[in-house]
Amino acid sequence: MRFYDIDAGEIRINHQDIRDVARQSLRKDVAIVLQDTVLFSDTVRNNLTYANETASDEDVEKAAALSHCEEMIRLLPDGYETVLTGSGENISRGQHQLLAIARAFVADPRILILDEATSNVDTRTEKAIQDAMQHIMRNRTSIVIAHRLSTIRDSDIIVVMDHGRIVETGNHEELLAQKGKYYELYETQYAGIAT
DSSP: OOSSOOSSSOOEETTEEGGGSOHHHHHHSEEEEOSSOOOOSSBHHHHHTTTOTTOOHHHHHHHHHHTTOHHHHHHSTTGGGOBOGGGTTTSOHHHHHHHHHHHHHHHOOSEEEEESTTTTSOHHHHHHHHHHHHHHHTTSEEEEEOSSGGGTTTOSOEEEEETTEEEEEEOHHHHHHHTSHHHHHHHHHSTTSOO
16 A cells, blocks of 8 residues: 555566555555454444545445445444444444445455454454455455464465465465465364364
């Protein structure tokens, strides 16, 4: 997103160094769902359309359905017009995450970054978030940063890092077969559960 420029190496999109791309142009094509979601003290609708102010009501409602937060919004006192107080203190962390995913759907980015999007939520909410993430990742480049391997299991390429260094790459099956760091992490997280 170029909140700051890197001091070594390059980040390229379609062979173009992102330092040669205007920040506004880059940010238009990228959406991020963070572990600690930022919501504004504003209506649910305005929070969802933040990255795409021209989104229609139909676009917003479709995004809410795809991100599994349609029912949650419906149950709020004023639905889409419910004002989130104190940056969303009146909803749960899982609901924060689902709204952030819905916001990313509304933005319809070419590149999606999911940074620990399922951490700090209960198992049932995690499942809803993972289902929503599977929908939003379709037909776009997605970068998923996660410690919970269930979040990345279906990824095309998994890059395993250890102390800031890449130690393995491959898909889930390939990495399990290597019996390296990924295998160790998997065994730790899923001891006793069949692969």
